[in-house]
Structures are given as structure tokens and as C-alpha cells.
Amino acid sequence: MGQRTIIKKGGETYMQNFVFDNKTKIIFGKDTEQTVGQESVSYGNKLLLHYGGGSIKESGLYDTVIDSLKAEGIEIFELGGVKPNPRISLVREGVNLCKENDIDFILAVGGGSVIDSAKAIAAGVKYEGDAWDFFTGKAVVEDCLPIGVVLTIPAAGSESSAGTVVTNEDGWYKRAFGDIKLRPQFAIMNPVLTYSLPPYQTAAGITDMMAHILERYFTNDKHVELTDRLCEATLRTIINNAHTVLEDPTNYDTRAEIMWSGTIAHNDLLNTGRTGDWASHDIEHELSGIYDITHGAGLAIIFPAWMKYVYKHDINRFVQFANRVWDVEIDLNNPEKTALAGIKKLEEFFKSIGMPTTLRDAEIDDEHFSDMAKKAVEKGQLGNFVKLCADAVERIYRIAM
The missing domain is CATH 3.40.50.1970 (Rossmann fold)
Structure with missing residues (x-):
């Protein structure tokens, strides 16, 4: 597990100390x-x-x-x-x-x-x-x-x-x-x-494991190139196999790639030396807590909305995500355009595998937005990449509409 102590020297932020301990x-x-x-x-x-x-x-x-x-x-x-x-x-x-x-x-x-x-x-x-x-x-x-x-x-x-x-x-x-x-x-x-998993459940699982990687990927820590690359490679492996596993559910090789990716996504290897965000998971928990929506489906709705709210905090990281994961060509004159293109690619991918990407898709209205936002921050602000108060969480729910 990655410790939360950040070492600084000469004004720079270095990879964090960590202890990786996985007995499984x-x-x-x-x-x-x-x-x-x-x-x-x-x-x-x-x-x-x-x-x-x-x-x-x-x-x-x-x-x-x-x-x-x-x-x-x-x-x-x-x-x-x-x-x-x-x-x-x-x-x-x-x-x-x-x-x-x-x-x-x-x-x-x-x-x-x-x-x-x-x-x-x-x-x-x-x-x-x-x-x-x-x-x-x-x-x-x-x-x-x-x-x-x-x-x-x-x-x-x-x-x-x-x-x-x-x-x-x-x-x-x-x-x-x-x-x-x-x-x-x-x-x-x-x-x-x-093999016998219904397509929707398979797709929701794919979304869940991708979200686990994205929570780790969007960090404020610098000099974490290795884990950046590991995150990107795991994301690309999932993306490359997703449609095949839905079209050919008894393809052993594809099922194996997806299954092992899901484990790597959340066994803590990918967050060594870095602090992840985890706001999107907390925001989604309020959705599935009240509406009992499938967790992966809820994440397909919340993650792009969170991205649209926070991307200006570190446009370069979102540009990197767009380029390395989705092959979006970098527009040096307009990095914001590249960043937004990466978010759009993620949304389009979720749609392509049958996931909802708005709350309206899931037939959820704004009745409980305020209450969900307050519950989400009962123990304090959410996230690490950008700290979110109740008002910010409610804004993300509204973006997700």
C-alpha cells in the first residue's frame, strides 16, 4: 500500500515512499x-x-x-x-x-x-x-x-x-x-x-476496473512514470479486448486478459509511490446506495462528469491521458481541446459497450442531489487530485445529468 508522505527536495515533489504488501x-x-x-x-x-x-x-x-x-x-x-x-x-x-x-x-x-x-x-x-x-x-x-x-x-x-x-x-x-x-x-x-456472464454485467465489470485505474492515474504526484505507463497499458488492454469479449463471450484468451486486468487494476501495484483521487467512487456510492444501480454503471456516469469538473486543475495530465490511452493527437496550440477529446473518447467507449453515461440514461432525476452531496462529505471533503465540498459534488451530479 502506498504511504501518504510526500518527499520534497529543492522544491520538487518526488515519488512517495511506499510499502507494497500483497499476500494473495x-x-x-x-x-x-x-x-x-x-x-x-x-x-x-x-x-x-x-x-x-x-x-x-x-x-x-x-x-x-x-x-x-x-x-x-x-x-x-x-x-x-x-x-x-x-x-x-x-x-x-x-x-x-x-x-x-x-x-x-x-x-x-x-x-x-x-x-x-x-x-x-x-x-x-x-x-x-x-x-x-x-x-x-x-x-x-x-x-x-x-x-x-x-x-x-x-x-x-x-x-x-x-x-x-x-x-x-x-x-x-x-x-x-x-x-x-x-x-x-x-x-x-x-x-x-x-463465460456465462450477461453482456451488461461484463460491461459493468469492465467499467469498474477501468475506474479503479483512473482513480490512481489522476494524481498530483510527479516522477511516477513507471506507474503512469502501467496504468495506461492496463487501460489499453481492457479497451482492446472489451468489444471482443462482448461479441465472443467464450473466447478464453480475451476473458483471461480481462480477468487478469481487473486484478491488476486494484491490487495496489498501480498506486505504488503515488496518491490516487477516489472522489468519483465516493460520489457514485451515494447513487448506488439510494438507487441500487450497478456500481460499474454508476461509475460510467460519474467519472466523465468528474473529469469535466476538474480537468483544468492539471490539463497536461489529461492531455497525456488522451494521447497515450486514446491516441488523440496533441494540439500544442490548444491543450484544452486535446484534454476534452480524451474525456469524450472515454464517454464514447462506455456508450459503445452499453453503459449509461448520464443520469437520465439511468432514469435518475435530481430529487436527491443535495442530500447525496451532503452525505458524501459527512466525514470531510472528497478526493485528493482536487478537494471537493458538498457544493462541488452536487455540481458534478448536475453535470452528470
Whole structure:
């Protein structure tokens, strides 16, 4: 994880000090889900299997996982029902289930929502208070249960990240927190398991992983060329494979490129030595908290609006983005034109993969703009690239209309 201390010498800002610590073992490729029992058994003999709806049973993945776990003599307890934008109520149920049965390990089989829910449960089991305390800053993670993952939806990058996002139905607050103790011990990633994803879900996942990169890319730190280039390369890989994966969903090579990109986008490698922004995620959380919109779709709406609001803060970075990611020719006489062309290219790409790019596209009106903006900044101004107060957040929602 990148530390927030900026070293200055002679008036210049240098790459930040950082400690990169990612313990997650990645097990990537065909049929790797068959090894889940072998990977899990070293963490104990009582396991909570956590998942969403019925898709893993319909696909046969559930049976494969159960057989592999039973072959290692692992006792299995189950908790399904995770929803997109996972709920704190189910987290609390999971915490109680784990405490009552002395669970040793949590296995999340699904996408980011399932993994985030599992992380919150893992933290809550080792805490005497309410798990929501972690999300409000009232508590920090001292200890947690270990977690493993069988990934079925490439999007959130939660399979090797330190963060989790959960929604509280009481007030519909969607909040995040992170701790390196929450990184999964292992993540099993078989691109074949993503073949059956609906096109919209695939596209929303693509948008989500791109947003994770963009949050890191737009920084005030200088002398970060390597991570700039890594961000740009990962973005271009996603863009180059996006339409193919939508047109040919059982193309293994394309699915593999997208799946691995989603992990790289959010495993913290790309933010080493730099401070990202993260305002767009916080602004979007209010949207999906109230309207339950798919997170990736919400980001497709908010990110271009945020860009239009802040681009003049550092036009050169937006020019670089336009040129290196989208191949926009640089107009030396009019850098603003180049910067805006890059933002337009991003919007056009989101549209081309079936994402909404305005709030009207998502049938969301301005009824809650003021309330959402105030909720978004309850703990202080948003962002690092440009600091945003409630008025600025509301302005971004209006640009997004």
C-alpha cells in the first residue's frame, strides 16, 4: 500500500515512499477451481461457504467446490443470498453464524459483492461490537478470519485488494474501508467461469476496473512514470479486448486478459509511490446506495462528469491521458481541446459497450442531489487530485445529468 508522505527536495515533489504488501496467492487458469479444497484445508476444518444467488449451482461450480472441500474433510457451513451492493444485515448474520460454529475460514465464491461481504464478516467475527463500526471509522481491524476466493465476476478486484464496500439499509449508506489484513489468502481465477456472464454485467465489470485505474492515474504526484505507463497499458488492454469479449463471450484468451486486468487494476501495484483521487467512487456510492444501480454503471456516469469538473486543475495530465490511452493527437496550440477529446473518447467507449453515461440514461432525476452531496462529505471533503465540498459534488451530479 502506498504511504501518504510526500518527499520534497529543492522544491520538487518526488515519488512517495511506499510499502507494497500483497499476500494473495493467485491461482489462474482452466480447472483451477478443482484445487479449492487443497488450498483451503490448511486454514482449518470448519469453513463458511459464502455466495450470492443460484448461478453457481446452475453452472455446476457449487458441486465442484463442495466435492473438493469434502475430499479434504472440511466441514461446510453455508450462507448465500449476497446481493449486488451487499448489505450489512447479511454481514451481521454471517458474523453470528461464524461465532456460533467456531468457523476457521471463509470461502467467497462469486464476484466483488460476495468477496466484500466475506471480508466484512471476517473482520466482524473477531470484534465484539457491530461490524458497521469498521465502515464508520469507529473501529479498526485488529484481527480477522482468513478468506479465500473463487472468482466468477472480474470487476471489483476485491479478490486481492485490502478493501470492502457494504451498504447499510438504515439510511442507505454505502461505505468502504480497508485493511491489509483483509486481503484474501488465495484467489482462484478460471476465465471459463466467466463465460456465462450477461453482456451488461461484463460491461459493468469492465467499467469498474477501468475506474479503479483512473482513480490512481489522476494524481498530483510527479516522477511516477513507471506507474503512469502501467496504468495506461492496463487501460489499453481492457479497451482492446472489451468489444471482443462482448461479441465472443467464450473466447478464453480475451476473458483471461480481462480477468487478469481487473486484478491488476486494484491490487495496489498501480498506486505504488503515488496518491490516487477516489472522489468519483465516493460520489457514485451515494447513487448506488439510494438507487441500487450497478456500481460499474454508476461509475460510467460519474467519472466523465468528474473529469469535466476538474480537468483544468492539471490539463497536461489529461492531455497525456488522451494521447497515450486514446491516441488523440496533441494540439500544442490548444491543450484544452486535446484534454476534452480524451474525456469524450472515454464517454464514447462506455456508450459503445452499453453503459449509461448520464443520469437520465439511468432514469435518475435530481430529487436527491443535495442530500447525496451532503452525505458524501459527512466525514470531510472528497478526493485528493482536487478537494471537493458538498457544493462541488452536487455540481458534478448536475453535470452528470
